[in-house]
Amino acid sequence: MIIGRYYIDQKSVVPKIVIGAVIALLALVPLFTTSMVTLSTLISSGIWSIAVMGFILILRTGQFSMGQAAFMAIGGYVSAILTVRLGLPYWPSFLAAGVISGIIALGIGLIVLRAGGTSFSIITIAFGEIVRIVALNWDDVTRGASGILTKPPAPITIGNFEINFATNLVPFYYFMFFLVIASALFFWQIDRSRVGGTFRSVAANPVLAEHLGIHLMKYRVIAFTMAGVFTGFAGAYYVTFISVINPLIFDLWKSVQIMMMSIVGGPTLIVGGAIVGSTVLYSLGNYLTQLPVANVQYLVFGAVVVLVLLFLPKGTGLVDLWGKFWRKVFKEPEEYEIPGEFSQEDEE
Amino acid sequence: MPPAGIWIDGLVQSCIYMTMAFGMVLVFSILGILNWTHGQFYMLGAFVVYYAVTAAGVPFPLSLLISGVIVGALGMVVEKLVIERLTGPGYGLLAVTAATMALIFFFEGAAGMAFGLMAKGMATTLPGVLDMGSFSISYQKIAVIIFTLVIMVAMYIVLNRTKVGKAIRATAQQPDAASLYGVNVGWVSLIVMGIGCSLAAMAGGIMGPVQSVDPFMGRIPMIMSLLAIVIGGLGSLTGAIVGGIILGLLNSVIAYKISYFSEVALFLLVIVILLIRPQGLFGAAPK
Numbered sequence: 001m002i003i004g005r006y007y008i009d010q011k012s013v014v015p016k017i018v019i020g021a022v023i024a025l026l027a028l029v030p031l032f033t034t035s036m037v038t039l040s041t042l043i044s045s046g047i048w049s050i051a052v053m054g055f056i057l058i059l060r061t062g063q064f065s066m067g068q069a070a071f072m073a074i075g076g077y078v079s080a081i082l083t084v085r086l087g088l089p090y091w092p093s094f095l096a097a098g099v100i101s102g103i104i105a106l107g108i109g110l111i112v113l114r115a116g117g118t119s120f121s122i123i124t125i126a127f128g129e130i131v132r133i134v135a136l137n138w139d140d141v142t143r144g145a146s147g148i149l150t151k152p153p154a155p156i157t158i159g160n161f162e163i164n165f166a167t168n169l170v171p172f173y174y175f176m177f178f179l180v181i182a183s184a185l186f187f188w189q190i191d192r193s194r195v196g197g198t199f200r201s202v203a204a205n206p207v208l209a210e211h212l213g214i215h216l217m218k219y220r221v222i223a224f225t226m227a228g229v230f231t232g233f234a235g236a237y238y239v240t241f242i243s244v245i246n247p248l249i250f251d252l253w254k255s256v257q258i259m260m261m262s263i264v265g266g267p268t269l270i271v272g273g274a275i276v277g278s279t280v281l282y283s284l285g286n287y288l289t290q291l292p293v294a295n296v297q298y299l300v301f302g303a304v305v306v307l308v309l310l311f312l313p314k315g316t317g318l319v320d321l322w323g324k325f326w327r328k329v330f331k332e333p334e335e336y337e338i339p340g341e342f343s344q345e346d347e348e
Numbered sequence: 349m350p351p352a353g354i355w356i357d358g359l360v361q362s363c364i365y366m367t368m369a370f371g372m373v374l375v376f377s378i379l380g381i382l383n384w385t386h387g388q389f390y391m392l393g394a395f396v397v398y399y400a401v402t403a404a405g406v407p408f409p410l411s412l413l414i415s416g417v418i419v420g421a422l423g424m425v426v427e428k429l430v431i432e433r434l435t436g437p438g439y440g441l442l443a444v445t446a447a448t449m450a451l452i453f454f455f456e457g458a459a460g461m462a463f464g465l466m467a468k469g470m471a472t473t474l475p476g477v478l479d480m481g482s483f484s485i486s487y488q489k490i491a492v493i494i495f496t497l498v499i500m501v502a503m504y505i506v507l508n509r510t511k512v513g514k515a516i517r518a519t520a521q522q523p524d525a526a527s528l529y530g531v532n533v534g535w536v537s538l539i540v541m542g543i544g545c546s547l548a549a550m551a552g553g554i555m556g557p558v559q560s561v562d563p564f565m566g567r568i569p570m571i572m573s574l575l576a577i578v579i580g581g582l583g584s585l586t587g588a589i590v591g592g593i594i595l596g597l598l599n600s601v602i603a604y605k606i607s608y609f610s611e612v613a614l615f616l617l618v619i620v621i622l623l624i625r626p627q628g629l630f631g632a633a634p635k
Binding site for chain 2 (some may be wrong): 059064111112114115118119122123125126127129130133134137252256259260263267293294295296297298299300301302303304305306309310
């Protein structure tokens with residue numbers, strides 16, 4: 001991981017049984033409470049966490065994408081246009097949203113990832129702004145600033161049991177749960193596989209990686225496309241959940257928010273960091289917007305991120321705080337220091 | 349040809365982008381980071397000028413200087429408290445980038461809470477227009493252009509004729525060698541951050557009468573000056589000036605021709621420039 005010197009072996013930090021217990025507890029949440037506020041906060045946090053996982057996967061290759069919200073917008077618009085304006089059923093349009101978002105990510109990535117580093121970040125900002133402006137002005141397709149009202153998926157009937165998305169939030173919650181678990185498994189497997197290791201080597205030392213026969217562009221584009229597909233899914237599901245899409249929902253500041261969630265959660269852990277970061281920041285933001293003080297959520301968001309960066313060691317985020325607690329209470333640390341020549345700061 | 353008013357608007361925008369981009373490049377060349385909070389110092393500068401002029405009755409030129417000093421000091425505080433602590437060994441670029449981006453939200457939230465979300469006008473400062481026959485220029489816009497010229501000349505003198513400027517240029521070229529020759533690099537970073545932020549603040553202040561003052565006014569100038577320094581070449585002061593002129597003029601002149609999609613054209617231009625020359629128009633070739 002490029003931001004810190006310390007690489008923590010996550011297998012030793014939190015045992016599987018604790019993770020399993022947390023997952024089971026989350027799966028049972030709708031049994032304890034059907035309160036709108038709790039469920040919708042959890043649903044939105046879950047959806048954002050998928051986008052954050054995509055961001056962290058791109059970060060693994062050393063690139064800093066500032067246009068992830070644009071892929072959510074593309075996914076959202078594709079699903080909204082297919083269901084509302086062309087009258088297709090929801091689930092095929094949901095799949096189409098991810099696929100089209102992935103294809104666009106592939107195309108953009110092939111052109112844009114040639115310029116790495118800061119240029120790449122700037123280009124992704126420009127790309128996000130282009131998507132927003134096109135959505136705002138292409139009235140015939142996107143209905144401009146007024147946006148498109150989306151419909152919930154049609155009820156699914158299994159025997160005499162009906163899953164109705166229109167009447168309550170529990171089906172939304174369970175599909176979000178399924179989506180997050182599926183993406184988490186995917187990203188976790190990718191991250192620990194050989195491909196994930198290659199991503200890290202591309203980030204840690206591009207020159208050395210290239211000399212070892214790793215095609216840099218290929219792996220950057222793979223990461224960018226995978227992130228694009230899942231971010232598209234997240235966008236398509238998010239607009240269905242909040243039942244509207246317009247150009248203001250996914251602007252540049254949402255991309256910044258995705259980045260902030262990954263920092264607060266901790267980008268060393270692709271799944272845990274994303275979920276912790278998005279849940280903490282989204283719930284916090286949701287709580288703060290209910291306060292009578294205008295704009296306080298911006299202030300607190302900024303302050304939280306800066307404080308996490310300043311006071312948690314080497315920017316490892318909240319998951320590492322949990323890991324530290326766990327190691328202190330239950331287990332001795334197994335912490336590896338990355339050898340100096342592999343971290344970027346020591347190149348000079 | 350677009351009418352003269354369009355060109356003048358473009359020139360005014362170019363001036364602001366140039367001033368902001370200049371400060372950002374200065375910070376980049378010494379600290380090696382992009383200061384994403386630059387637009388928020390612009391916004392804070394505009395607020396300081398607004399309250400100095402309307403509430404305290406300070407004359408406009410003096411209030412510009414006051415905002416430069418106050419916001420420059422704030423920039424130094426940010427450098428000392430946040431940036432310096434996140435650029436030590438063991439940190440990559442991500443931490444400090446994320447921190448300065450988070451400060452965007454922090455300052456916008458703080459400004460929104462302190463000054464309210466309503467846009468504030470100060471159009472009564474510097475009223476009147478200069479009639480040029482076929483077109484006219486308001487004194488506010490003339491003030492922006494003169495201010496930019498003054499700033500550029502002053503910065504030229506500071507960088508090329510003074511000891512501080514020499515230290516800054518030496519540090520930008522080779523920090524280790526500079527510190528061997530007795531330049532306090534930490535101190536230079538602090539000075540440069542102060543200069544960059546006060547430039548942004550004064551740019552915000554001088555733009556206050558032309559547009560309205562609100563907590564989110566810094567976002568577009570920030571993105572535009574960022575694009576300006578990237579197409580001009582990171583670390584190149586000439587590049588910052590040329591990039592600012594290109595973006596400011598294109599922004600208004602293209603908008604006159606093809607209204608809506610002018611911004612798309614602008615961003616596409618940036619993408620194309622970066623793809624053809626990733627180091628920017630005036631940047632050094634990659635080693």
